[in-house]
Amino acid sequence: MDLHLSSAEPSTSEREAVDAAFAALAPAAVEAAAADRPTRSAHAGHAARSRRHLLLPLLHAVHDAEGWLSEGALNHLARTLQVPPAEVYGVATFYAMFSVEPRAPRVVHVCDDVACGPNGGEEVVAALAGALGPSGGAGEAADGAPGDDPAGPGGPDRPAACWVRSPCLGLCERAPAVLHQRAGEPDLSQAPATPDGTVEAATAPFDTTGDQASAADDAFADTAVSAPQTRTGAHLRLLRRVGVVDPGSLDDYRSRGGYAGLRRAIELGPTRVIAELKDASLTGRGGAAFPTGVKWEGVAQSPERPHHLVCNADESEPGTFKDRVLMEGDPFGLVESMTIAGYVTGATVGHLYIRGEYPLATRRLQDAISAARARGYLGEDVMGEGFAFDLELRRGAGAYICGEETALLESIEGYRGEPRNKPPFPATVGLFGKPTAINNVETLYDVLEVLNIGGQAFAAVGGGRSTGSKLFCVSGAVGAPGVYEVDFGTTLRELLELAGGARGELRTVLLGGAAGGFVMPADLDVPLTLEGARDIGATLGSGVVLVFDEAADLSRTLRRIAAFFRDESCGQCVPCRVGTVRQEEALARLERDAPIGSRETELALLDDLARVMRDASICGLGQTAPAAVMSAIDLGLIAAPSRNGAGHGGEAGHTSTNGHGGGR
Known part of the structure; x- marks a missing residue:
């Protein structure tokens, strides 16, 4: 060449x-x-x-x-x-975490998304702007910081740090959150972040030992799960080891039931494991709800070789953090469940694609993979049972679209993360053109529970297509934000009560994330099932439950959601590339009370855009980009401006400080 x-x-x-x-x-x-x-x-x-x-x-x-x-x-x-x-x-240039222009060796990504922005994120932004200058600017070198050390990654002429706005960092239960991306040093997260603490971390002396990251990891260790279920003794399945097991100890994991699932799978054999998954009616927990047993069976029976296994741990939906909690608190569980999936589907290598903004989960998974490999739980002869399986971890780099399964495959293969046309589906033509099973993190942990109690017992929890338990990410205006595990069929009202109830007067709940829809207080008794959500025109999606009280600025929230989709569109297809921009522009005009023609004209435009994006976009990003906006319009959450320009809740006339959509 x-x-x-x-x-x-x-x-x-x-x-x-x-x-x-x-x-x-x-x-x-x-x-x-x-x-x-x-x-x-x-x-x-x-x-x-x-x-x-x-x-x-x-x-x-x-x-x-x-x-x-x-x-x-x-x-x-x-x-x-x-x-x-x-x-x-x-x-x-496709990924937001990479820069092809010179910049400070430390970059502070400040989440200003729907959970963090109104809950301290803007205060952190103001502190960083005062200390380091404008967003993305050169910043100021600080004594002992990388910019002053010729041996450090910045060299003598590079400043210490800069900052940028960021979409959701997956730390919503501890809002506000920041991510420190640091050349020559381990990345680290801060949550809850304080203005002074963030500036101090950004300008601290250059640390080649990783002690700062270790200290941050230790700080997170005690609060990896903020859900009070772990303290009230509620019956947990997926979360039963989180906050209890030592995430760095394979022996501790084994002492708490670890690798019993893999031994059970080997006893049953691939065909019977698939039968158990079908009996369990286990569906994917990433939002698509495809039957897991059917997917695994299709890959296992394919004559084309080799087979591939991919874990989609690129959890980037605003308001979602359940997979992060599982990976941080119980990393060996994911290693074991992926080994089971590889054994059943006939894959000898598993690809774990993890979100780039999850440094702690990445470090713990890397350590777990190394420990499992050293002890014979990964490799050429797993547990001496005569089959080979190993794991490769791939870090994303800040691209929400890579959560779409075919875009993720493109990213692993070394291309821009742009979705493929379907069919063919990955189960027949997937990674490197071979049959591929792709599963969400939570789905894989559910496989362990199916093997633990049996498929029929699993199906007895919940009902219909909604069996077993489900993790929900509760954040916003609630007393105790966190990850909550409840059985399918639990009502939204019961879930909110478990999370400490709404702070202030409840106005609405965003169910399913930025790609979901709003639920009003009158619908709180809806059962949290796939069927129940559909009956009220909503979706469970990735398990987001974001609560807003009457003080919330919903106009700004909707514009932030629209800006998120505008920036995260891969640009491959016109309906999404152009539609997301026009949607955000229309919402900005409504927010300023400066519509083109009239408010009704703008709402009609938004409706037309939504129809085009839903019908003509290549992938789910474009198809769901207008979901929350149209839900808000249908429910009257975008109120008509009053004569003094101060619409309902003081929303109209407010100018967002985030017109660039988080710098992505």
């Missing part, structure tokens, strides 16, 4: 970062590669292009070390993987 590169060359540290990561990920290819990786060589062609799936981890390796991706680094990546430089650049 001929590569036409620019004259830019990587720095020594950039070259070392790429080469070290490449050697670790593809050791067999290193010996065959020429030392200078010429633009045309014997190690090009099909063999080199088959390593394109290493592009995302190699981009992470450079960005983790340097804080940005220079033209020289991108050229070196293109030579290393024999990928055209334009395509390397296209992938690098």
Whole structure:
């Protein structure tokens, strides 16, 4: 392959970062590669292009070390993987957590989304603006910070830190939240974040030991699950080990029932495990609710080889954090459940694609995978039972669209995370064109429970297509935000009571997240099932329950949701690319009480946009982007402005400070 590169060359540290990561990920290819990786060589062609799936981890390796991706680094990546430089650049610029422009080695991502923004996020933004300058700016070097240390990742002329607005960071129960993305140091999260504490963390002395991240991990360890169920003795299934087991100890996991599920699966064999999943009527918990047993059976019976397994841990729906809690608090549970899935579907490698904004969950899963591999629970002969299975962890880099299953596959393969047309579906043509089982994190933990109590016992909880228990992410104006596990069929009112009840006078509940819809107080007795939500025109989605009281600024909330979808659209199809922009613009005009023509004209435009996006978008992002907005219109939550321009609840006339949609 001929590569036409620019004259830019990587720095020594950039070259070392790429080469070290490449050697670790593809050791067999290193010996065959020429030392200078010429633009045309014997190690090009099909063999080199088959390593394109290493592009995302190699981009992470450079960005983790340097804080940005220079033209020289991108050229070196293109030579290393024999990928055209334009395509390397296209992938690098697709993800919000990567920068191809020089910037401070520390970047503070401040969540200003629907849960964090009104609950302290804007105060954190104001403090950072005062200390570091405007959003995305160069910032100011602080004494002892990376910008002052020639040995640090910034070099002598780079400032210490900058900050940007961010969509939901998956820490809604501890709002407000920030993520510190730090070159040469482990990333860390802060939640609840305080203005002074955030500035202090951003400008602290450069730490090569990882002690700051360790301290942050320790702080999170005691509060990984904020749901008071763990303190009241409620019967828990999925959360039973969270907050109890040591997430870093394989022995502690085994002492609390760990790996009993895998042993049971081996006793039953793949066919009977699938039968148990069908008896359980287990459906996917990521929002699509597809029968898990049917999916696994389709992959297991496919004659095409090899088979692949993918865990979708790219939990990016605003207001969703249940998967993060499971991965942080019980990481070995995910390793075990993926091993079961691999055994049943005939996959020898599992790909765990985790959200880039989850540094603690990533570290704990990496440690769990290493420990399981060292003890024979992963590898060529799992537990001495004669089958091979291993796990590869892939970090996302800030792209909500990669939660869509085919976009996720594209991302793993080293391409931009743009959804594929379906059919064919991943169960027949998935990762690398082979049969692939893709499951959500919560779904995989449910498999452990099915094997623990049996399919029929699992189906006895709830009913219909809604069997077993369900995790809900309760945040906003409630007494005790957190992850709550309840049986399907529990009412929304009972769930809110479990979470301490609404603070203030309840106005509405956003059910299912930004892609869901609003529920009014009159509907609180709806049973939380797939069928019950459908009956009131709502959806359970990924389990978001975001509560708003009468003081909430719903106009701003809706505009923030619209801005989120505008920024997160991959841009592949016109209905979504253009429709999300026009939707946000119409809501901005309504918020300012400056409609084109009249308010009725703007509402009619929003309705037309919604119809086009629902009917013509390629994937679920565009199809559900107008869901919350249209739900609010139908329920009258977007009120007509009063004569003095101060609509219901003081919403009209308010100008959002987040017109850029979180900087994504």
